[in-house]
Amino acid sequence: MSCHLTFSSIGLLGFGAFGRLVAAHLAPHLPCLVHDPALVPGTALPQGATATSLSEAAGCDLVILAMAVADMAAACRAIAPHLRPATVVADVGSVKLGPAAIMRAHLPAHVGLVGTHPLFGPQSARDGIAGRKIAICPIRGKAHLPVAAFLRARLGLRVIITTPEAHDREAATVQGLTHLIAQALHRMAPLPSRMTTTSFDLLIQAADMVRHDPPGVLAAIESANPFAAPVRAEFQALIAGLDRAYAAPD
Template identity: 50%
Template sequence: MPRHLASPPRIAIIGFGAFGQLIARHLRDHVPLCICDPQVRANDLPQVPLAAAARCQVVVLAVPLSQLEGVLRGIAPHLRPGALVADTCSVKVRPAELMRQILPAHCDLLACHPLFGPQSAATGLAGHRVAWCPLRGRGHLRAAALLRRMGLRLLPTTPEHHDREMAVVQGLTHLIARGLAGLGPLPDRLATASFRHLARAVGMVQADSPELLRTILAENPYAEPVRKQFLAAADLAARQAG
């Protein structure tokens, strides 16, 4: 059952999967938090319904892209003037479009993509990077100051530029890693340093959910042409090798 809150927390995290839990673990010592996720039954942070989460000063959306539109429609009527809403999806063009279309003009909007996950940030956030796409208002400035104090590096960009780069950075990394994983156990005893880097990439993405893989490969508008270009180049290299 949701706990009664004497005063509204400053930040609500909607979605308490692996990434929502990572955010909460590192933010809880800095700001008052609450969480909203109907699947969560036991947790020591205050749990609130969606409408209560939407009334916080900052609303962080840590949900898959497939759920984002429904969550946005659920919080829209309850957002306070000046509230900051931030998504954390792995693509940015579509979330930015949805937030601009659905959320009221009186709230500030931020599209961001933490360039790390539970595995890569297992020992802490310092030095990790976040793609930072302010969409509306100035609420993102206070959020940026907090994250910088926590040791994070913010990389200003646009949703379009982000997705163009991620089509290569994430799209091809996951494609190659999944292809290698499909070969079965990878050789280790005679592995070179370069192959060990590839094997490490395979290990880092194997735990990613099918939902995340679909977002990276299918929901990025620039991923398909990059993928086709890469596969054509690989095919040409194979034919040239005889």
């Protein structure tokens, strides 16, 4: 598995917002066979991919799971009988400990496992993905090596090799706080747009970038990441302390 630096075809399970982004960037390089319960097999997809059956998608030598964490165990059980030896299975979720455990538990020992988290989305990838970051977690075997090589060489991504736990600890702050603040700001709408400062404009730009993320992404970031709740608690305690100090200045 570690001797081939690329793959011959990609099976993509799930065609939501992120599945479409994956297809758009991988189909120019390799045949991309997509399975999603909402798609009729044989349909040509706008991103240059083709809709196919579950078993055909699972028969590719790189299989990508692009669904909500809550649906991942069922998907793993469904594809397991169709996976060939030396296949590499990778997920693309915003949390890594949970999917790693699910893939280990439900996928056969003869396939390699890799956790990936592209640190960009449909909004931030608008002007292309070259130079963008992706976190890669080795889960089983050396499957991360050809995946990382492919992502670097073909897509120009900046690959960060890490562990599921280290990933989730950082993501709890990076994404957990950003989405929390963004969701709170959206609920305060309409926000001022005329008398603004540069720093407020940047804050709103950050919030707008993640406001259209689907509920599954928010669930992964805030609920499935075991380190997100403590980070939110620390942020809340700091805000409350600052508020008390501002309300009663010396």
